[in-house]
Amino acid sequence: TFMVATSTSTSEGWSSRSAFILAAIGAAVGLGNIWRFPTLAGESGGGAFVIFYIGCVFLLGLPLVLSEIFIGRAGQTDAVGSIRKVARDSNVSQAWSIFGGIGALAAFLILSFYSVVAGWVLYYAGVFGADLIQAIGAGDPFRSALAGESQAMIEGRMGDLFGNVGLLLAMHFCFMGATLFIVARGVHSGIEAAATILMPMFFVLLVGITIYGAIVGDLTDTLAFLFTPDWSKLTPAVMNSALGQALFSLSLGVAGLITYGSYIKGSDGLGGTAALIAVADTGVALLAGLMIFPVVFAVGLDPAAGPTLVFQSLPFAFQSMPAGALIGFLFFILILVAAVTSSISLLEVPTAWGIGELGWKRGTSATVFGVGAFLIGIFCLLGYNVLADVHPLGFWPLFADLDILDTVDGFTGKVMLPLGALLTSLFVGWRADRRMVQQVTGLSAGMFALWRFLIAWLCPIAVTIILVTGLFPSIL
Ligand code: PFF
Numbered sequence: 001t002f003m004v005a006t007s008t009s010t011s012e013g014w015s016s017r018s019a020f021i022l023a024a025i026g027a028a029v030g031l032g033n034i035w036r037f038p039t040l041a042g043e044s045g046g047g048a049f050v051i052f053y054i055g056c057v058f059l060l061g062l063p064l065v066l067s068e069i070f071i072g073r074a075g076q077t078d079a080v081g082s083i084r085k086v087a088r089d090s091n092v093s094q095a096w097s098i099f100g101g102i103g104a105l106a107a108f109l110i111l112s113f114y115s116v117v118a119g120w121v122l123y124y125a126g127v128f129g130a131d132l133i134q135a136i137g138a139g140d141p142f143r144s145a146l147a148g149e150s151q152a153m154i155e156g157r158m159g160d161l162f163g164n165v166g167l168l169l170a171m172h173f174c175f176m177g178a179t180l181f182i183v184a185r186g187v188h189s190g191i192e193a194a195a196t197i198l199m200p201m202f203f204v205l206l207v208g209i210t211i212y213g214a215i216v217g218d219l220t221d222t223l224a225f226l227f228t229p230d231w232s233k234l235t236p237a238v239m240n241s242a243l244g245q246a247l248f249s250l251s252l253g254v255a256g257l258i259t260y261g262s263y264i265k266g267s268d269g270l271g272g273t274a275a276l277i278a279v280a281d282t283g284v285a286l287l288a289g290l291m292i293f294p295v296v297f298a299v300g301l302d303p304a305a306g307p308t309l310v311f312q313s314l315p316f317a318f319q320s321m322p323a324g325a326l327i328g329f330l331f332f333i334l335i336l337v338a339a340v341t342s343s344i345s346l347l348e349v350p351t352a353w354g355i356g357e358l359g360w361k362r363g364t365s366a367t368v369f370g371v372g373a374f375l376i377g378i379f380c381l382l383g384y385n386v387l388a389d390v391h392p393l394g395f396w397p398l399f400a401d402l403d404i405l406d407t408v409d410g411f412t413g414k415v416m417l418p419l420g421a422l423l424t425s426l427f428v429g430w431r432a433d434r435r436m437v438q439q440v441t442g443l444s445a446g447m448f449a450l451w452r453f454l455i456a457w458l459c460p461i462a463v464t465i466i467l468v469t470g471l472f473p474s475i476l
Pocket of ligand 1: 031107249250251255257343346
């Protein structure tokens with residue numbers, strides 16, 4: 001038998017249901033939505049990828065979102081401790097708590113390169129900010145961006161940045177510093193306060209820039225590109241990356257939602273909350289596509305440019321757009337805002353682990369993991385210059401040619417996230433006490449049956465397929 005905890009073992013908590021929802025949406029919406037999703041959709045040929053992705057989110061992602069929140073809500077402490085508590089109350093082995101540890105490690109590793117990429121965004125925000133100031137100084141605040149620069153100059157900025165270790169370091173330092181500052185202040189006055197200020201700002205910017213893109217850009221081509229499926233483009237590799245992207249975008253497999261869920265004190269139904277998070281995250285990814293591609297198509301650029309789409313193609317496109325200087329600046333601020341509310345959730349996972357399992361103070365724990373991720377991030381950014389010849393997993397064909405950042409990204413995304421998601425679905429689907437799950441999640445009998453089918457059967461099978469085909473692409 002079990003008790004749903006109404007008192008708590010962690011003293012920290014969200015001040016309301018909507019605070020949790022904002023923070024969780026903030027965690028989900030990030031570089032994954034605005035940088036990675038359009039990049040992948042563009043590279044994978046659009047419509048078929050997008051439709052398959054949406055299927056992954058609702059059939060696999062949503063049940064996992066609910067599962068992680070359930071574990072946290074029931075456990076009321078860091079991920080490892082929460083899984084241990086659910087296991088104990090269900091009379092199954094507490095060794096399951098290992099996947100909380102894998103998650104915390106994955107979150108820590110993702111944070112290291114996430115901060116480096118966010119640092120690039122910070123740099124571009126600076127470039128457009130300076131350009132905007134110049135435009136205002138010249139009495140023409142609504143001029144297009146980067147007036148007088150050639151395409152080669154604009155696109156060359158990224159290479160210049162990558163060659164400039166000092167600049168890369170400074171940007172990485174600022175971003176990680178901001179993340180650490182917020183997390184050290186705690187759940188209520190740090191994470192919740194940041195989400196409450198930044199998320200409304202994010203949505204205003206997102207809607208504003210999307211409307212702008214629809215007006216000045218090429219919306220017809222964009223809609224055709226994003227929503228007309230060419231099923232021949234849906235190869236196993238594309239399905240694999242769609243599934244992986246769904247996990248990454250919903251922050252699954254790293255115990256992030258277990259950790260955030262542990263700060264829920266009330267007993268509201270969790271099903272609706274989980275659905276809201278999945279819908280919001282997917283909506284933002286689609287809006288990001290509707291924001292970026294009209295501009296890209298209007299200038300006749302290649303939607304399949306890859307990771308440089310946002311950093312090279314878009315700045316060039318803003319050069320021929322009305323008010324490009326202003327919109328370009330706001331666009332990079334938008335990505336930055338999204339990235340901060342995600343990076344704080346990444347740092348919170350190991351931080352909560354240090355507090356709950358090692359008995360550290362919050363400030364100590366956040367500093368240890370924030371500084372640690374900063375140091376690993378330094379290796380990631382050196383991989384573009386000084387350490388360009390280093391391929392950390394060179395012995396493993398799948399990762400052989402990757403630079404340091406892509407190796408950390410690839411290993412966490414293709415190995416650790418699917419593994420975390422697989423173990424989560426097996427644990428919640430098969431080991432956790434069913435009455436406890438139904439009581440804590442507050443699902444109706446019908447929804448519970450549907451959710452159980454998805455989490456116990458579809459998730460483990462589909463995620464195993466991602467894991468295996470991701471690791472051994474040659475079997476396809
Ligand atoms: N979901 C974030 C994004 O899409 O950018 C990335 C992320 C954040 C993954 C937090 C995992 C996590 F715990």
